[in-house]
Amino acid sequence: MTAESSRTAALRERVRALMSRAKRDPAELVLTRSVADPRQFPPEECARTADFLVRAFTGAGLRGMRRVTTREGTDSVVGHAPGPEGAPTVLVSAAPWGARVEVEPGGVGRPFRARTDGPVYRALAATFREAPGTDMVRSGQGGPIPLCDGPAERFPDAEVALTGAEEPGCPTHAPDESVDPSEIERMAAAEALLLSTYATPLRT
Structure with missing residues (x-):
């Protein structure tokens, strides 16, 4: 067994070990009657979903995970993960229901052909x-996203x-x-x- 195939085998085993959780977590989440909007679903169910996300992301290694109530009364889940040494700081904002969103019309989708020579x-x-x-195969398709x-x-x-x-x-x-x-x-x-x-x- 080569060093490359040994690494592949190790990665495959690691992924396989995580598959039970990859199935269990979404199954638990969809059992909650919530789309994070207490105007449509019981508030305690929304809180249950938020608490689940806090536990899940904490288990995935994010830091400072917590549930924060917004001005609109919805729950946001926030936390952070440190970037590589020397990486620039980037602020990303995700707005809950009731947020003001500005949209600028863009152009229509254009055809795209991936490079295959690099x-x-x-x-x-x-x-x-x-x-x-298995080997990859090439195919073409109309109407790309x-x-x-x-x-x-x-x-x-x-x-x-x-x-x-x-x-x-x-x-x-x-x-x-x-x-x-x-x-x-x-x-x-x-x-x-x-x-x-x-x-x-x-x-x-």
Whole structure:
């Protein structure tokens, strides 16, 4: 067994060990009658959901997790995670119900074609070949979500890739949409291996 395959095996086992929690936490969350709006659901259920998120994010390593009541009477869950040494501080605001939101109309989605000739794509193909155990295939699709064209236009030298759990039988955005848990496990292992690849320089 090579060093690379040993790392893949370790990542796969780590992901597999976390899969029970990945199934248990959402199952517990959806049993709560709450969409974080006490005007629609019992306030105690909203508080239960918020407390669940505090525990879950604390268990995931975030610090200072707590439930804060907003001026609108809803509960927000806040906390923080330290960034790498020397990283800039970025403030991100998430508004609850009743918040004032400004929207500027944007353009329509444009076609996007991913680059497949760079080092990141080669690393992606290699990790997906090793972790899930199958080779990647190429396919084209019309009507893309306008998500990749903006970054590709703003950073033309960058490689843009979207990954996720979406096996052919999941009928995305259709009745009875679902995801095979084994697909989540395989994708998590592949993405973990890909991210760990960035710990070493990529050859161009």
